[in-house]
Amino acid sequence: MAVNFLNNREVSDLCLGKPPLKWVPIGVTVAEALSALKKSGESHVSVWSCCSDHHSSSKIKSFDNNNAVIVDSPACKCVGKICMVDVICFLCKEENLADPFKALEASISQILLKAPPLSVRHLEPNSSLLQALDYILDGTQNLVIPIESYATRNSRKKFLGKPAPFSSTLHNGREYCWITQEDVVRFILNSIGVFSPIPTFTIESLNMIDHDIMTVHYDEPASSALALISRSLVEQASVAVIDENNRLIGEISPSTLAFCDETVAAAITTLSAGDLLAYIDCCGPSEELVQLVRTRLEEKNLEAMLDLLEECSLSSSLSSSASSSCSSDDESASIKYGGSGRYSPARRSEAIVCYPWSSLVAVMIQALAHRVSCVWVAEADHTLVGIVTFEGMLKVFRSIAGGIK
Known part of the structure; x- marks a missing residue:
């Protein structure tokens, strides 16, 4: 019965109600990907390699060393994903701690190179759940599935003959979602x-x-x-x-760090594991902990990382000031927001x-x-x-x- 259940269910059954993927092109910088990640309100943003006419359903050809065609591939393809944990770990590298602003101007390809092979894989919607399960157990973290929607049909008409902007969710004439474990x-x-x-x-x-x-x-x-x-x-x-x-x-969990901001790199560099738990807690770090991070950054002569901390603190303060003008009915929900001001339904360190x-x-x-x-x-x-x-x-x-x- 179990094998029939897994064989007879299509992955499209898991896509119902799924929103289309938000994305960034592979050519953006870490800073641009970070900005898109914060605006998305999601834990990950997909990274795509696309031709200029990426709304089209046409395909591009790959060639071997003898210029022989070896495979047809979509004009657009999801090649990876990026999350806050990727950015934090990237900034924590010794060479980047001294100049985090320079590191943020690097291409996100430097982060994607560290990702496991086939962590993201395209799969057709009529594929069986059993096949999807085998891919996941083989190391795939996200299965990218094309979806059909009213918005997809409208987008096709809207961008017919024109390059679709990166704000569009259309690729290869289709929208996509992804399936996780x-x-x-x-x-x-x-x-x-x-x-x-x-x-x-x-x-x-x-x-x-x-x-x-x-x-x-x-x-x-x-x-x-x-x-x-x-x-x-x-x-x-x-x-x-x-x-x-x-x-x-x-615990220090990727699901917790995913809804923090890049200043956690400074905290990891300067705090104990126990203090880091308090820093990434859902209520946000105390002023005492933030001051401790500042002091230790000064002791380590990491002035640029200190500047990044101050810049993010200022940005967070401005966001908090803007949100304070909202209705007081939202006060009960404000505890769910960390220092980055991003909603986190799962952000916790316990x-x-x-x-x-x-x-x-x-x-x-x-x-x-x-x-x-x-x-x-x-x-x-x-x-x-x-x-x-x-x-x-x-x-x-x-x-x-x-x-x-």
Whole structure:
């Protein structure tokens, strides 16, 4: 029954209600991509390689060294994605800390080169959910799917014979959305009975607990976790902040950092892992922590990074002043905005925890409710045991349907 369910469902079923992708061209700078990311209000922005007439449904040809045609490819193609974590890790590089403004003028291709191969892959809407699942388990993070909408048809008419602007969501005569691990897990949860009784088994009995976890001690410099933060973004996991007894204190999560701003690079450079948790908390950093970052930047002679911090603080203050003129009815929602002024439904530094005896379906619901891609596994005394990820969940459902390729 499970294999029939995955074979008979098309990925277009997961696209219903999905908004078209917001995007930037591959030729933009990091600063331009950062600006687009902030305006989008989303955690990621897609990056596209397009010809000038990118609204067209025509195709371009690729050639080998002998000028022989080897494949036809769309005139527009999504080649990657960028998020705030990418920018933060890029600015934290030693050569960029000294001159972050110069680093922001670099091409985003420098960031995309660090992305895992095939992290973004195009897939036709009539492809089966089973095929999509195999691609995801093969390392694809985002499946790019063409969608048809009223706006798409109107856009085709509007830009017929003209180059569509980058503000348009039209590529190859179509609009696109993308599917993530979270989307697939949520879709499977809605039909969880198909996989019965496996979802009621404990995560321990299903051998789902990954013990190869990324940790940093509470008192260690946050910068010591930089490589782990980059790895957690690729693996769609998280970095645990622990105490001397291996108890979980909090986490440095890509889903949390995604709704911060670029000044977190300064915080990672100057604060301990424990202090960083407070800095990236949903309420925003305290003035004492911000002042501590300023002081330590001065001690490290990182004046340019200090200038970036001041510039972003000024920009945030102006945004706050503008929002203060709005109705007081919005005050209750203001806590959901961090220093960047961007809405974050999932921005938090406390970790979501389950237990080895938790059922698979319970952990699925927990992860989806908190909009996180992983849940920490701990004993009753909060001693850290391991982690359960969306990928681990999907492996179980794929195995039910006949094993992992």
